[in-house]
Amino acid sequence: MNEVIRLEDVWVRYGDIVVLEGINLSVYEHDFLGIIGPNGGGKTTLLKVILGLVKPVRGRVTVLGDTPERSRRFVGYVPQITLFDREFPATVLDVVLMGRLGRKGILGKYGKEDLKVAYDALESVEMLELKDRRIGELSGGQLQRVLLARALVANPKILLLDEPTASVDEPTKTNLYKLLKKMNDKVTILLVSHDMGVISSYVEKIACLNRKLFYHGSPEMEGEAVEETYQCPIYLIAHGFPHRVLKKHKRGK
Amino acid sequence: MILWEALQYEFMRNALAAGILASIACGVVGALVVVRRMSMMSGGISHAAFGGIGLGYLLGFEPIYGALAFTIASAMMMGFIRERTEISEDSAIGILWVTGMSLGVIFIGLSPGYAPDLFSYLFGSILAVPSSDLAVMVVLDAVILTVVYFLYEEFLAVSFDEDFAKASGVPTERVYLILLSLVALTVVILIRVVGVVLVIAMLTIPAATAWQFSRRLNEIMLLSSILSVIFTIEGLWLSYIFNIASGATIVLVSVATLLLASALKKIFQ
Numbered sequence: 439m440n441e442v443i444r445l446e447d448v449w450v451r452y453g454d455i456v457v458l459e460g461i462n463l464s465v466y467e468h469d470f471l472g473i474i475g476p477n478g479g480g481k482t483t484l485l486k487v488i489l490g491l492v493k494p495v496r497g498r499v500t501v502l503g504d505t506p507e508r509s510r511r512f513v514g515y516v517p518q519i520t521l522f523d524r525e526f527p528a529t530v531l532d533v534v535l536m537g538r539l540g541r542k543g544i545l546g547k548y549g550k551e552d553l554k555v556a557y558d559a560l561e562s563v564e565m566l567e568l569k570d571r572r573i574g575e576l577s578g579g580q581l582q583r584v585l586l587a588r589a590l591v592a593n594p595k596i597l598l599l600d601e602p603t604a605s606v607d608e609p610t611k612t613n614l615y616k617l618l619k620k621m622n623d624k625v626t627i628l629l630v631s632h633d634m635g636v637i638s639s640y641v642e643k644i645a646c647l648n649r650k651l652f653y654h655g656s657p658e659m660e661g662e663a664v665e666e667t668y669q670c671p672i673y674l675i676a677h678g679f680p681h682r683v684l685k686k687h688k689r690g691k
Numbered sequence: 692m693i694l695w696e697a698l699q700y701e702f703m704r705n706a707l708a709a710g711i712l713a714s715i716a717c718g719v720v721g722a723l724v725v726v727r728r729m730s731m732m733s734g735g736i737s738h739a740a741f742g743g744i745g746l747g748y749l750l751g752f753e754p755i756y757g758a759l760a761f762t763i764a765s766a767m768m769m770g771f772i773r774e775r776t777e778i779s780e781d782s783a784i785g786i787l788w789v790t791g792m793s794l795g796v797i798f799i800g801l802s803p804g805y806a807p808d809l810f811s812y813l814f815g816s817i818l819a820v821p822s823s824d825l826a827v828m829v830v831l832d833a834v835i836l837t838v839v840y841f842l843y844e845e846f847l848a849v850s851f852d853e854d855f856a857k858a859s860g861v862p863t864e865r866v867y868l869i870l871l872s873l874v875a876l877t878v879v880i881l882i883r884v885v886g887v888v889l890v891i892a893m894l895t896i897p898a899a900t901a902w903q904f905s906r907r908l909n910e911i912m913l914l915s916s917i918l919s920v921i922f923t924i925e926g927l928w929l930s931y932i933f934n935i936a937s938g939a940t941i942v943l944v945s946v947a948t949l950l951l952a953s954a955l956k957k958i959f960q
């Protein structure tokens with residue numbers, strides 16, 4: 439299997455504070471990897487490292503066999519929804535087209551092809567009808583789907599999602615995961631979240647992040663110690679990495 | 692009618708032309724300034740211009756070129772401070788603001804003789820715009836419109852979500868420097884109309900008013916340019932009738948319209 443993301447002994451610091459400590463991670467083609475961990479555990483930072491937006495103070499990051507900067511155009515990014523200006527003057531379509539920025543070149547204009555791809559992506563997340571809505575007028579779930587469409591129009595090989603279900607109700611969550619599952623044939627997916635409710639029934643591999651990354655085979659800690667440190671139930675990772683606990687789980691029920 | 696009568700004078704025709712040329716720049720760049728929340732930044736850059744104006748007096752060259760040099764230099768400095776240092780943008784703006792003004796005052800104090808049109812650089816002198824300045828304004832407008840045409844999508848994306856834009860391969864640092872430079876050029880154009888002290892008003896009020904009635908950035912740009920032309924003509928007309936300072940009148944007319952528009956929007960929503 440092809441290794442598409444590789445982190446070797448990656449350390450990140452903000453000022454004096456160590457946010458990521460000695461992270462080793464391998465993600466393979468067509469993986470659907472979930473990383474869970476408490477707020478402030480460094481999940482967003484980890485994704486930014488993979489995108490080359492945050493520079494590690496130590497360690498090596500390889501994406502598709504190259505530096506993060508050079509591989510950026512093959513990586514789709516769905517950032518965590520943060521507070522943004524609800525009055526921001528852009529429509530849903532304007533925002534989705536931003537995913538084509540890297541393709542059109544800095545002095546270029548969006549063309550017919552860009553529009554077509556944007557319409558298709560909006561269709562696939564069932565948001566085409568609202569394409570002329572102002573971006574600030576959407577609900578949390580609608581906004582999340584638009585941001586997913588924006589990442590998809592770049593036709594990425596790797597998709598990074600940051601808390602994609604944070605402000606979304608249960609049915610929407612399930613739909614979103616089903617949609618991701620469907621796309622998983624074509625793209626490698628890495629999803630981070632502090633919410634392990636639905637995540638565990640869809641992803642194939644899980645790791646826990648709280649400054650350090652813990653996955654099956656990590657040395658040094660066992661059972662309750664892991665649950666305390668990572669605030670992450672041990673049964674999710676105990677049986678193997680990679681593993682498919684919840685599939686087994688479901689059958690057992 | 693009084694306006695037509697006034698237009699028989701060349702200085703009035705020049706004033707009108709200057710007002711329209713300035714409105715194009717402040718409408719387009721003002722939209723970017725308010726959406727990106729850079730009004731204080733543009734205040735800093737415009738006050739830095741005063742240092743260049745003072746240097747012009749001291750060394751005996753046309754002060755507006757001093758203003759151009761100082762605004763561009765301060766735009767570059769702000770970009771550098773943001774990317775390469777830990778100094779907060781807020782403090783950097785304050786420092787730029789007072790340094791520009793202080794340098795200006797000292798340079799003018801050192802200049803031989805009296806500076807007769809100093810007041811006009813501070814508060815504008817749209818009634819005294821020479822034709823040569825109009826030519827400079829046309830060139831600056833052309834540069835601004837060309838750059839905004841080519842970088843529109845990048846400006847929009849960087850204002851909405853800088854991390855995403857960067858992750859999509861947009862050179863965000865350079866785009867920001869270019870945006871600051873556009874603000875600098877606009878400031879130079881506006882100094883003639885409303886002066887160093889009031890520039891911030893023309894960069895923000897028409898755009899903020901337009902924003903209340905627009906859904907997209909390009910709509911704000913268009914509407915705020917139109918509003919700015921209207922404010923300028925209204926202000927000119929009132930200042931001609933009552934024989935009061937034109938720059939300040941234009942600004943007060945704009946403020947009144949902004950307040951009125953906000954009130955109307957509240958009522959009709």
Ligand SMILES: Nc1ncnc2c1ncn2[C@@H]1O[C@H](COP(=O)(O)OP(=O)(O)O)[C@@H](O)[C@H]1O
Pocket residue numbers: 452457475476477478479480481482483484
């Ligand atoms: N730009 C930054 N400057 C300083 N500290 C930061 C910055 N971004 C994040 N941090 C800190 O790094 C830690 C990890 O943050 P983050 O990666 O956002 O965690 P998570 O996404 O898991 O909630 C937090 O303690 C946060 O306060």
Ligand SMILES: [Mg+2]
Pocket residue numbers: 481482483518600601
């Ligand atoms: Mg986060």
